[in-house]
Amino acid sequence: MYSEIQRERADIGGLMARPEHREWNPELIKPKKLINPVKASRSHQELHRELLMNHRRGLSVDSKPELQRVMEQRRRNQLLKKKMEELEAKRLQCPLEQELRRRQQRLDQLENPPEKEEEHAPEFIRVRENLRRIATLTSEERSL
Structure with a gap:
């Protein structure tokens, strides 16, 4: 490789030194x-250097401490168990519990009726309604 670089430099130097090759040559400008x-x-660069050092030493890049791997595995297992228990609980609900839950939902809906449309109206409409009420009250007071 070193000899190739020397040859290229010698070729470039030799071509440039000769008077007949003074015109522009696209091969000379890279x-x-x-x-x-x-x-x-x-x-x-630091990460690459660290990877190379680990590779030379024979250390695996993906290797984690054993305690950390065990703890991660334990967390995964606990999450899976929790999800499975939730699914089992939903599947194994007896019909009586399901009916009681439906009845409770119906009672809640009857006790708390849906909110009126006025409450969802924009603020300027509510203020306008209040002003109308005040205006009607003052006009009634004047008539008395």
Whole structure:
């Protein structure tokens, strides 16, 4: 590889030195390679250096401490068990519990009727209604 670079330099130097090759030659001007900003970053270089060192030592990159792996596995198992228990509870509800729950929902709906449309109306409409009521009250007071 070193000898190839020397040959290229010698060729370029020799061509440029000769007077007959002074005109522009596209082979002599080679475009420079653009720098990748990710690879140029210091953090990327440090991570790459660390990966190379680990590879040389024979350490696996993905290896985690045993305690951490065990704890993650335990958390996953607990979440799976919890989900399975919830599904079982939903599946195994007796018909009496289901009927009681439906009845309770109906009672709640009857006790708390849906809110009126006025409460969902924009504020300026509510203020306008209040002003009308006040205006009618003052006109009635004047007539008395």
